[in-house]
Amino acid sequence: MGGVSRSAAVTGATPRSPLVQFFSARLARVQERMEEMGVRSALVSHGGELPWLTGYTAMPLERVTLLVLRLGEDPQLLVPAVEAPRVVAHDELFSLRPWRDSEDPLDIAADLVGRRARGVVALSDRAWAGTLLGLQSRLPGMRFVCVSEVTSPIRAVKDSHEIGVLRDAAHAADRVAAAVQSGEVPLAGRTESEVAGDIGARLIAEGHDHVNFTIVGSGPNGASPHHDSGDRTIGERETVVCDFGGKVGVRGASFGYCSDITRTVVTGSPSAEITECYEVLKGAQAAAVQAARVGVPAEDVDAVARSMIDAAGYGKYFIHRTGHGIGIDEHEEPYIVAGNTTPLAPGNAFSIEPGIYVPGRFGMRIEDIVVATDEGPVPLNVADHSLAVVG
Numbered sequence: 001m002g003g004v005s006r007s008a009a010v011t012g013a014t015p016r017s018p019l020v021q022f023f024s025a026r027l028a029r030v031q032e033r034m035e036e037m038g039v040r041s042a043l044v045s046h047g048g049e050l051p052w053l054t055g056y057t058a059m060p061l062e063r064v065t066l067l068v069l070r071l072g073e074d075p076q077l078l079v080p081a082v083e084a085p086r087v088v089a090h091d092e093l094f095s096l097r098p099w100r101d102s103e104d105p106l107d108i109a110a111d112l113v114g115r116r117a118r119g120v121v122a123l124s125d126r127a128w129a130g131t132l133l134g135l136q137s138r139l140p141g142m143r144f145v146c147v148s149e150v151t152s153p154i155r156a157v158k159d160s161h162e163i164g165v166l167r168d169a170a171h172a173a174d175r176v177a178a179a180v181q182s183g184e185v186p187l188a189g190r191t192e193s194e195v196a197g198d199i200g201a202r203l204i205a206e207g208h209d210h211v212n213f214t215i216v217g218s219g220p221n222g223a224s225p226h227h228d229s230g231d232r233t234i235g236e237r238e239t240v241v242c243d244f245g246g247k248v249g250v251r252g253a254s255f256g257y258c259s260d261i262t263r264t265v266v267t268g269s270p271s272a273e274i275t276e277c278y279e280v281l282k283g284a285q286a287a288a289v290q291a292a293r294v295g296v297p298a299e300d301v302d303a304v305a306r307s308m309i310d311a312a313g314y315g316k317y318f319i320h321r322t323g324h325g326i327g328i329d330e331h332e333e334p335y336i337v338a339g340n341t342t343p344l345a346p347g348n349a350f351s352i353e354p355g356i357y358v359p360g361r362f363g364m365r366i367e368d369i370v371v372a373t374d375e376g377p378v379p380l381n382v383a384d385h386s387l388a389v390v391g
């Protein structure tokens with residue numbers, strides 16, 4: 001592992017920061033897996049892998065950024081020269097190769113991979129099509145695969161540093177959820193957008209660097225799971241689905257980890273139908289959290305929530321998967337969905353978020369982030385799960 005073993009020689013007695021040790025361990029794991037899979041080179045563009053491996057978040061510009069990983073060679077980070085000052089150098093992890101606008105970064109990458117090389121090269125799933133097509137024409141002997149084939153199983157298992165930041169993010173989101181549930185954020189008589197603005201401001205005040213989304217779906221709008229909060233005024237005795245999250249930054253680095261929580265509240269005493277429906281949802285969500293044990297296939301966790309909602313007669317109103325992994329990206333592996341037979345592993349972090357959506361009438365969802373551990377599932381979100389009645 002050239003890029004990793006180099007560290008001792010280059011840095012000598014200088015102690016490495018804990019964060020750099022995590023990057024170094026991840027690079028070593030990725031290179032091990034490349035070797036196992038017969039992947040000669042991996043080209044990591046913008047997307048979650050880059051900060052996960054280097055601490056650097058590339059803007060999704062038309063100018064190309066590529067971390068070039070090759071078996072037995074030191075990693076090189078090709079960045080546009082205009083972006084280079086933003087890169088925190090970690091000489092023990094990678095060497096920086098800024099490219100000027102008069103240069104062609106795909107030519108540089110192709111030369112590093114080897115123009116006559118044959119074999120498999122992995123490229124970021126979220127690289128531009130232009131990057132892929134340009135590389136394919138320069139590397140005719142290579143077969144291209146998605147870098148996630150190499151990195152996903154590693155990224156899906158969060159290390160202690162990642163779980164620490166995810167927990168901080170979840171608790172920050174919990175405090176905002178508690179403010180909604182207590183009535184501190186007024187709902188009835190205000191528009192969804194106003195409430196969404198309040199929630200976003202509170203996410204920042206509670207420690208997020210960035211707001212990813214704030215969904216406020218009131219009354220019939222709650223039946224659209226990804227509703228765009230709009231100018232509808234929230235009425236009395238309506239359910240309001242509040243789903244929001246952002247990013248909490250890693251100290252000393254330009255990236256962070258996501259929060260994502262949903263709580264449903266009701267403005268005034270709920271009807272018997274809403275109360276009954278909510279009890280079904282709450283039971284299904286809690287059962288799915290409890291089912292999320294190490295070794296259990298992800299699809300079985302989905303089935304637990306789905307079968308309970310089905311049995312109560314609301315199955316046709318539960319129109320999405322039960323959850324998604326979370327980390328640097330809002331949505332990543334593992335997906336808690338029918339068809340995903342991969343067993344949960346210790347360190348997997350994911351949402352459990354069943355919902356019931358009755359078109360034209362109302363919706364409800366409860367969402368927590370959960371970590372699978374050898375001691376059982378650990379919910380990172382602890383905000384109250386009961387149906388809060390607010391003003």
Ligand code: ZN
Nearest residue numbers: 243260261367
């Ligand atoms: Zn959510």
Ligand code: ZN
Nearest residue numbers: 260351353367
């Ligand atoms: Zn979610």
